[in-house]
Each structure stands twice: as structure tokens, then as C-alpha cells.
Amino acid sequence: MEANRRAYETLGQALYDCHCHWEAAEFWEGVSKKTCGPAEGIRQLLKQKKDAALPLGGTLQEQKDRLRDGGVVTVQYPWMQQCHLTRSQEVVNLVNDELRENEEPTACYLGRSTLTSRDDMLEIHAARPIQKGECILIDRTTTGICSNVGNECCDNCYGHVTSSPTRATCCSAVYCSAACHDLALNTYHKALCGQDFRWLSAPAKGLTHNASPLRPLLMLRILASCVQTSVETSPLDHPLIARLQPLADCSHLDVFTFAESITTPIRILQQLNVDIFANRNFYTMVLHTIWTRIANNKAGAADRERGFVDAISPLLVPFQSQLRAEC
Ligand SMILES: [Zn+2]
Ligand SMILES: [Zn+2]
Known part of the structure; x- marks a missing residue:
């Protein structure tokens, strides 16, 4: 029971800290089967958020999203492999192969950015003079x-x-x-x-x-x-x-x-x-x-x-x- 209580507290607090206030309220209501404890305070916070967002208007779905979306600042997980943190030369080469197989003659290629010191910033370069209105790429997506x-x-x-x-x-x-x-x-x-x-x-x-x-x-x-x-x-x-x-x-x-x-x-x-x-x-x-x-x-x-x-x-x-x- 003690382990369960601590697990609930950790998850409930994590949802709250990620600004997932809607989900945190539903979570606590589900755990306690009624609106009491942390859920009651969170519901009040949600009401304040809803009132503050009212002047923004929008569709019903937009208002719902505004209230329910949480947010996190994305950081690199310390245990992630280095190769998953940046785009490798192999990836750049692969995109360039795809660009070469696209419209002929090849109009552009991908390379490292010359405008920034960030290693991972990539840049599209023109491979030849391009005429106004010319089709340079057909991008079929799945x-x-x-x-x-x-x-x-x-x-x-x-x-x-x-x-x-x-x-x-x-x-x-x-x-x-x-x-x-x-x-x-x-x-x-x-x-x-x-x-x-x-x-x-x-x-x-x-x-x-x-x-x-x-x-x-x-x-x-x-x-x-x-x-x-x-x-x-x-x-x-x-x-x-x-x-x-x-x-x-x-x-x-x-x-x-x-x-x-x-x-x-x-x-x-x-x-x-x-x-x-x-x-x-x-x-x-x-x-x-x-x-x-x-x-x-x-x-x-x-x-x-x-x-x-x-x-x-x-x-x-x-x-x-x-x-x-x-x-
Ligand atoms: Zn189709
Ligand atoms: Zn099928």
C-alpha cells in the first residue's frame, strides 16, 4: 500500500509539474474516486486558467487544447547515445542521394550551415542556377x-x-x-x-x-x-x-x-x-x-x-x- 501511495504521488506530482493540470485532476479523482485532496485545488486552478483564456476565443477544440495541453522544456536525456543527439554525415548523404534521384537535373543539396556555429544546423544550397517558377523537387511523403x-x-x-x-x-x-x-x-x-x-x-x-x-x-x-x-x-x-x-x-x-x-x-x-x-x-x-x-x-x-x-x-x-x- 505504501509503495502504491508513493507511486501515485510521484505520477500525480509529475503531471502537475508538466503543466498537465487536467490530467492531474482526472488522475487524482480516479485515485480517490471523488473530487477531494489535490484534485480540488487543481480544478480551481483549471477554472482560473479557463477564465484567463476566455478572451482568446477560438473553437471548442482550441479552448479544450489550451486548457488540457501541458508543456515541457525538451532536454537531452543524459543516457542517449551521441548519434541520436545530432544529424550525422550519413543522414546528410542519404538526403543528398534522395535529392539526386529526384527531379533532373539536381537543383539543390544539403550541407552544414555556414551561418551558425551550431554543429547540427544544416543548410540547403542551390546546385545550379534556378529559374523562377521551376519545379526543383517532388516530395512524396508517407x-x-x-x-x-x-x-x-x-x-x-x-x-x-x-x-x-x-x-x-x-x-x-x-x-x-x-x-x-x-x-x-x-x-x-x-x-x-x-x-x-x-x-x-x-x-x-x-x-x-x-x-x-x-x-x-x-x-x-x-x-x-x-x-x-x-x-x-x-x-x-x-x-x-x-x-x-x-x-x-x-x-x-x-x-x-x-x-x-x-x-x-x-x-x-x-x-x-x-x-x-x-x-x-x-x-x-x-x-x-x-x-x-x-x-x-x-x-x-x-x-x-x-x-x-x-x-x-x-x-x-x-x-x-x-x-x-x-x-
Ligand atoms: Zn496518392
Ligand atoms: Zn493491405
Whole structure:
């Protein structure tokens, strides 16, 4: 009993310290089965937060997120391997290989920044004179999500499918093109095939702005990619995650909730048959690190048909981080 009490106190205090006041109140109410003790004080704090945020307005979901989102300043975990803290030359070489295989003739390449003394800052350079309006890159991503998935749309990019779409042979998934079909099958679809993740997509349905229910959908695609690649290697070595700019130790505040950063990724992994208690590659520290990298590198926009579209674009990521660095 004493051990239980101390475990509850540690978790409750940790949620409070991460500004997850909503989750801390629910946690204490669940533990004591009624609103008393720490929960009562936290509920009062939440009311003050709600009143203070009222003038900001916004949709119901935005008001909910404002109240429920916690936040943590991301730091490097002392036990993380050095190779997971920065982007290696191998990652830079890999991106450059992908750029060379893209539109011909190659228009740009990735290199170390000449504008900053930070080791990990990368820069996109023009490889040749570029004409105004020229298409220099086609960035097909597997990690894009949207809030309104139509009935007749591509399972990978959510674009319209033609009357004779490319069909998966393993299930009912349809694709706008052979390129989307091959990309999905070669990266994440095999891990997701036949799985029902409506519990994850339903809360996002109908959203027209960037809101919390969209976050785990991106996490799902990324975790499925990692699982399909191999559960025997660290997800932080996955080529997509390894290229994302980490912003640890930069006094950068990241959204944190116990549900989205910890429990939902664990539920996803369990459904994908990963034993997170035995497989240390998917330790909670790794899951949170993945989440912060997604949050720092994703880019989204409202879309008339698809509600809100959010994506990690593997080749545009260096452009985005460069823009952020120069702002
Ligand atoms: Zn497509
Ligand atoms: Zn399938």
C-alpha cells in the first residue's frame, strides 16, 4: 500500500509539474474516486486558467487544447547515445542521394550551415542556377495525415483516385498512382494492413484547424514505418526520424500530455504487436523524443476538402528548419 501511495504521488506530482493540470485532476479523482485532496485545488486552478483564456476565443477544440495541453522544456536525456543527439554525415548523404534521384537535373543539396556555429544546423544550397517558377523537387511523403478522409481517396496521400485506381492486393486500400501504392507498401502499409485504427481517426473527423486529435495520427504513420523497417533497431535510427532537427537543450517548450506522449503511442505499438515492456527500442523516452521531433518539423494547412492536412515531408524538412533558423 505504501509503495502504491508513493507511486501515485510521484505520477500525480509529475503531471502537475508538466503543466498537465487536467490530467492531474482526472488522475487524482480516479485515485480517490471523488473530487477531494489535490484534485480540488487543481480544478480551481483549471477554472482560473479557463477564465484567463476566455478572451482568446477560438473553437471548442482550441479552448479544450489550451486548457488540457501541458508543456515541457525538451532536454537531452543524459543516457542517449551521441548519434541520436545530432544529424550525422550519413543522414546528410542519404538526403543528398534522395535529392539526386529526384527531379533532373539536381537543383539543390544539403550541407552544414555556414551561418551558425551550431554543429547540427544544416543548410540547403542551390546546385545550379534556378529559374523562377521551376519545379526543383517532388516530395512524396508517407507521413501526411488529414482530418477528413473521403470515401474515394488515396490511402497514402488522400488525393482523388481515378475511376481505375491502383489497388492493394492485400486489402481494400486504393491509391491514386503506382507511386503512392509502392511508397505505402514499401514503408508502412504492411505494418498497418488489416488493422482498425478508427479509435484514433474518429476524434479528428471534421476538424478544420490544427488540433490535438491530429497529433497521434502522425505518430501512427511514423511508428508504423519504424515497425515495418524493423523492431530490432532504434526508431531514432530510422532514416525519416534521424533527419528531423532535434531542438533539445535550446530552452524549447514542447506540448506534453501523458495521453498523447505516452499512453497513445503505447496503445498504437501494442496494436502493431510490439511488446513495449520487452523491447527497449520503444522505451517511453524514445517515444517522447519522436513526438518532439514530429512537433518541431511538421507543417500543416487548412484544406477545403480534407479539413486540416499535416505532414512531415522528408525532403522539405531541411528547407523548413532553415526557414525557422533564419526567422
Ligand atoms: Zn496518392
Ligand atoms: Zn493491405
